[in-house]
Amino acid sequence: MTKVMLNGSEMEFTETSDMPLLWAIRDIAGLPGTKYGCGAGLCGSCTVHVDGKAERSCQLTLADVEGRSVTTIEGLDPSGNHAVQVAWRDLNVPQCGFCQTGQIMQAASLLAENPKPTDEEILASMSGNVCRCGCYQRIVAAVRLASTGS
The missing domain is CATH 1.10.150.120 ([2Fe-2S]-binding domain)
Structure with a gap:
């Protein structure tokens, strides 16, 4: 089990810790704003914030973000007013x-x-x-x- 602060709320993922963060965000957490683009970290479509820094979620696993804070576009400003x-x-x-x-x-x-x-x-x-x-x-x-x- 992997615990992550996702958009300000603690979330526990029971999937294997080598699951790409992108898939956990989209398929498990149900947050479709983070996009799959190239799968190689080259296009930036999957960019999220990990502890406030821009990171490519297709290149990170759940293990990489365990205990850390992840922010997606849905959590940047819930009202869309960043x-x-x-x-x-x-x-x-x-x-x-x-x-x-x-x-x-x-x-x-x-x-x-x-x-x-x-x-x-x-x-x-x-x-x-x-x-x-x-x-x-x-x-x-x-x-x-x-x-x-x-």
């Missing part, structure tokens, strides 16, 4: 939307660590998150907007 989520809506960032939860989680982690990043710092932090629609300019603009608080 500054990054608001900026995403205000600037109509998504096109297809598939990668956006991972993008938002990566951006929120960046802003928690660096509340006023430069465009270069935004690009560096977001570079591991792939957007097949090419919405990169809107993504950077939304992170910039969320960092200003206006």
Whole structure:
């Protein structure tokens, strides 16, 4: 049995400890916001926060997060009003939307660590998150907007 703080609530997983965190989040906890993209940690669609840091959930097992705090897009702000989520809506960032939860989680982690990043710092932090629609300019603009608080 693996105990994890998931979105602020303790959850016990009875599955084997080598189960990928992504599958535990989606299939066991029933939280569909975290997406499967590449399965190799290269696209960022499965990004969650582990103890406040952006991590690729497809590359972590339940054993890796035992006793730790995991936050998914559903737990970032239950009302959907985290500054990054608001900026995403205000600037109509998504096109297809598939990668956006991972993008938002990566951006929120960046802003928690660096509340006023430069465009270069935004690009560096977001570079591991792939957007097949090419919405990169809107993504950077939304992170910039969320960092200003206006």
